Amino acid sequence: MVIEKWKECGIATKFPTYRNSPLVTVHSWQKGKRQDDEAEGLWRIHDGIYDFTEFIDKHPGGPFWIRETKGTDITEAFEAHHLTSTPEKMITKYKVRDAAKPRIYTLTLHEDGFYKTLKERVKQQLKTIDKRPKRKSDLIHLGILLSTYLFAVASVKYNSLLALVLAGVALCWTVIVSHNYFHRRDNWQMYTFNLGLMNFCAWRISHAMSHHIYPNSYYDLELSMFEPLLCWVPNPHIKSKALRYVSWITEPLAYAIAFFLQVLTRIYYSLRHTNIMYWHDLLPLTIPLVMYLGSSGSAGLLFCVRQWLAMTSIASFSFCVIGLNAAHHDPEIYHEGDKNREDRDWGLFQVDTIIDRGDLKWSQFLVLTHFGDHVLHHLFPTLDHGLLPALYPVLYETLDQFKGELRECNHIEHMIGQHKQLLRIHSNPRAPGEGK
Template identity: 85%
Template sequence: MVIETWKKSGIATKFPTYRNSSLVTVHTWQQGKRQDDEAEGLWRIHDGIYDFTEFIDKHPGGPFWIRETKGTDITEAFEAHHLTKAPQSMIAKYKVRDAAKPRIYTLTLEEDGFYKTLKERVRQKLKTIDNSPKRTSDLIHLSIFLSIYIFAIASVKLNSLVALVLAGVAICWTVIISHNYFHRKDNWRMYTFNMGMMNFCAWRISHAMSHHIYPNSYFDLELSMFEPLLCWIPNPHLKSKMLRYVSWVTEPIAYFIAFFLQIGTRIFYSLRHTNIMYWHDLLSLSIPLAMYLVAGRSAGLLLCVRYWLSMTSIASFAFCLIGLNAAHHDPEIYHEGDANREDRDWGLFQVDTIIDRGDLKWSQFLVLTHFGDHILHHLFPTLDHGILPQLYPILYETLDEFKAQMRECNHIEHIIGQHKQLLRTEPNTRAPGSGK
């Protein structure tokens, strides 16, 4: 496919190869990134090329992260996922040479820049931070996870629509809360993400490696995967104004089928191309199985499956209603094509692509179940959501120092803004931080 002249990225010197694929998946994103990143078939961090082959199975966070990033530039991911100084000194022995070509990404991580300054202050704060909220996060997660089975079984046993809906909400909240855990080293809680028919391994790529690093850009897989149904990039070449209005009508349908599209796409790609399925893709089947074994034998397996599909559809709708209106889409937020901030610091780029949900901050439960404390989570994804509130004074101080601003709104305002963004076709000409 010929890349038209309008296909330019605001954060890189190249247009991502994967966006020319006929079927966009996590696998095509990885393939494209390996072609684009100038990592010379190994791992790139800043301007160094590293060979972590012998380190894959030794990685404290689990082999997945190293294995799946081979052949790519992992600079921002490395910085955001390692808060101590030990990893920087540890990787020195794996360096094989300096990179032959400059990085394609124009975002910076200077020692005296916003992100590195904030990171150092957070590192010091973590030495004295109260870690007890982590236990609350674990308890909330376990309670909601178990409630899936309680409500699902009750829906069959009592033939209750209310219980069915509650089971769907519980699936949705479990999926969202488990996202608190899959950014970290391997743990059992990350597997509960799969209760919604999605898979945490695929989402570690599309969410942690793509969206978290390059939000609202052409390199953000979470934008591409919704096109052409939903298009938030303000470019008439991608979707006309009329079709953007149609998105308002098709949006609820997309919400209801999103979970099914995720697994359907992965099954289709696995059958036609390369297998990207895992054994734990079967975990969501434990829900109808529990329904049948405990309460549904008289009603029959078919009824249990039908109920399960219904509650999964409810979970899919709720997940999209929360997730797509959580932080990233509003005409005031930077999207690909908008004017760039003069300071290309990666941390400031994260701030520019997010409006936080200010109505959630009073409740750890709401933060966990509604993607709250979003800016801090993007900047420090391995930290438990429960301890993020203690970092706000440091964040505010550093934002003031670098003349940046954290924006907030409530959920209704964000829903309205997200629909306005779906209609926006003209890029913002005023760069973030440039003043009125």
Template identity: 90%
Template sequence: MVVEKWKQSGIATKFPTYRNSALVTVDTWQKGKRADDEAEGLWRIHDGIYDFTEFIDKHPGGPFWLRETKGTDITEAFEAHHLTTAPEKMIAKYKLRDAKRPRTYTLTLHEDGFYKTLKERVREQLKTVDKRPKRKSDLIHLGILLSTYLFAVASVRFDSLLALILAGVALCWTVIVSHNYFHRRDNWQMYTFNLGMMNFCSWRISHALSHHIYPNSYMDLELSMFEPLLCWVPNPHIKSKALRYVSWITEPIAYAIAFFIQMGTRIFYSLRHTNIMYWHDLLPLSIPLAMYCGSGGEADVLACILRWLSMTSIASFAFCVIGLNAAHHDPEIYHEGDANREDRDWGLFQVDTIIDRGDLKWSQFLVLTHFGDHVLHHLFPTLDHGLLPALYPVLYETLNQFKGQLRECNHIEHIIGQHKQLLRTVSNTRAPGAAK
């Protein structure tokens, strides 16, 4: 069968099944990945097939990761989420056989390649890194979380628009900072992500297992979930001329309702198809409850709900302004359809899909609340953001060795670049790392 050229993926031998779904969700992404991954119904790591069934409940990071990835190729996720050599030795007893077919994904993780070399150097560097910034991250998260409830209550008690806006900003930052925690083993901080009407379980799939592993590619669910309102893939087959310009107009609306769309889509899919809701989807209701209780029971219930919805919309808008202009969308950044780097190393692919926020590095608070140190976070997602600055020397050393480049700009430049990317339909013909 002849595959249309625009459906040929730059990182895989197949066009992802899930992108043909009428409604794109984490569930359709998972089902599509199971159909595409040549994992033989179990877990695939490199060219081996593993059966972790008996290990699911024993997994140190929590059962979620193995339970939700059964039937898929977890090679890159396994490498990125395990820094020590112990897991690689431990899984040997769970290997059943070699895989029958080659991997679907064309990215590499050679022992002498960029990522494995960097990983070894980071492992050594971490032995001497000051761990106190990790405690600071915890305090920043707790402070912002408490501020969210305090400002929310104050907006009711004092009928204050300023407090309502501050509550929305604090809620946005709470959601962003909690992202620092849901890549890791189960912890209480990850639940605070749900306060924004999203859910950390869904985002562990759409963000940690999809976007983080395959950024800016057809396999990146965070590209698909915004289409057709926002489309960053430079392809005229899926982005009409009219839609390119309309997206600039619809963008503010999409920002303000993004949190609500996330919840609404999951409720709709759960009622019509498979349940993807959890008990902790009720956590956002703790905010209007705190508003009502904080008023001493004197506030109108409907008024509390309307204020809560308003602050959530403010948080949603702020989250998108920060998140969608944080690192990944600019005409100079690799997107699906652009020319591929000759060295297909997974780590270099991560670097090529990111321009970092250079204006944040001086502040741990800003890094945590604005998705800073993005390249290092993508390469080592389980590390606390407070530890990442100490890794720059080995990152620069390894990038120089393998002809990679850490690019940086400020937030305004990112916003401009992101809007240019929404208009781009012509693929870049010069591959990252190629001579000019």
């Protein structure tokens, strides 16, 4: 009965296989998607089947994106990650046949629809905008990264609680700003994401390929990974009254251990199933090492490790306070089970799953460190955050044309809304754009 109701209002015609896995990981998500996507073991874009095997190592964005998506439908990801017409022309030589079955996803990308229209206007706008803010993003990232190590060393050298807290906040900001980079072609900044015990390769799957493409749906891995501690899907069958209110109590604990759970889950899965660890999973250890060396060994290695773990817990808590209250969870935001708008355009779906942080727009630093300009980032994830403000005129123009709405609120309002969403069990019968 639950699945039947889901089929009527979800973004796909299949209930995702991965959600039936005993342990939900990026690997189980990929495995399930390969079973569900009707990609015939290759790569699917719209209604075509492509064989990119020979192109994996030639991909300008790096081999990871092509290698890890084999066997899946990459239609929306392909459209969102390429802003020029060159890739569309280039892939024609890799097409092997038309797909045997229709796509399982109900979202559309029509040439005259919202997203394609906006994408064309953005492409023209990018030819004229000032590119200097992109350099400013790089400097902000570098400054926060260096601050992380400096405060970490100070916390052990002077046994300073203030320095420890500042180190934790700086680490949190380093991880968030690094997110600006792992959506793009391979670069050195993306590796700094790993300093928070997470891994950019895993997040390229859970965040870029899953959450960014299917936000707030059952195909959004970032919903699954917090369940049952935190459940935002408004479904009374999977969210009991006790669970709803207990989540308010368990929430701070979940925040503080989120980074640790990420790495422990990946280690467990690697030992029990398939290895999903990389050499750069060792990068977080550079922090206690620098702490030890920076204190000339006087602090003691065990003390440095203890301070590092405390610092990471502070960063984890701060990351969740910012990230989980940044854009996606409020009773007014679309979640799986709510009524869909009649226009199934993928870009409008993105807009419907987000309320932006309107209190950040005046500062590029705050936008980078607090997931700001979230709608534009979801629509064009490969663009530097510094370039996004220049795109608002064409976004507003296109939203007006297609009856969309860019909603905004401040962080406190988001936090209140996120807690209300944890309690919500009934689907919204009013589709986005229908009015009150």
